[in-house]
Amino acid sequence: AMPEQRNLTRQRLGIPPEAMVVAFSGKMEPGKRPLDLVEAIGLLRQQGVDAHALFIGDGVRRETAAQRAMSLGIADHITFTGFVNQSLIPEMLYAADVLALTSERDAHPLAVTESLVFGHPIVISDRVGCVGPTDTARPGVNAIVYPCGNVTELASALAVLARDGEL
Numbered sequence: 001a002m003p004e005q006r007n008l009t010r011q012r013l014g015i016p017p018e019a020m021v022v023a024f025s026g027k028m029e030p031g032k033r034p035l036d037l038v039e040a041i042g043l044l045r046q047q048g049v050d051a052h053a054l055f056i057g058d059g060v061r062r063e064t065a066a067q068r069a070m071s072l073g074i075a076d077h078i079t080f081t082g083f084v085n086q087s088l089i090p091e092m093l094y095a096a097d098v099l100a101l102t103s104e105r106d107a108h109p110l111a112v113t114e115s116l117v118f119g120h121p122i123v124i125s126d127r128v129g130c131v132g133p134t135d136t137a138r139p140g141v142n143a144i145v146y147p148c149g150n151v152t153e154l155a156s157a158l159a160v161l162a163r164d165g166e167l
Contacts, residue, residue: 009095013079019052020162023096023120025089025111026103028059033102033125036151038065040100042072043155049162051077053100056092058083093118098161101128101137104148112136121167123157125149 010017022041028034037053044051055065055078062080069078084092093099099115100123107129112122113136122137125148130136137143144160146153161167 006094015052019050021052021054021096022098022100023054024100025056028061031104034061034065036102037100038068039151040155042074053078054096055080056084103128
């Protein structure tokens with residue numbers, strides 16, 4: 001059974017309890033490539049994966065991301081929290097299953113450390129600085145690395161996690 005708090009947060013956000021929720025935590029700006037996650041959710045849903053994105057934060061790309069979700073027919077599977085107070089971020093992350101870090105440059109994003117507290121696997125672009133055998137995101141241990149900007153590879157990495165609950 002899913003812990004009560006997690007269920008309540010999902011309910012409040014309109015996210016189905018059984019969906020695989022992929023969190024994006026941070027400013028929705030061009031360099032962080034939030035649209036890559038929207039596209040990947042579209043691909044996953046075409047493949048029959050019950051995937052849902054949770055965008056925690058706000059920024060200039062939010063409107064574009066929302067429009068793209070609508071044109072892909074997946075608006076119901078993308079949730080935008082808007083700006084979230086730092087103290088509420090853990091609650092939002094707890095409602096997710098996976099963290100996606102799609103940035104084309106990000107030295108050491110706090111979101112990775114925060115997500116690992118909840119035991120989330122990290123799907124992370126190869127342009128993010130905290131990837132390595134002794135770093136926060138460890139390929140094959142707690143992270144799957146994909147080539148930045150490659151939406152198909154991003155979706156594949158997420159699909160691997162969706163099909164293997166243990167992983």
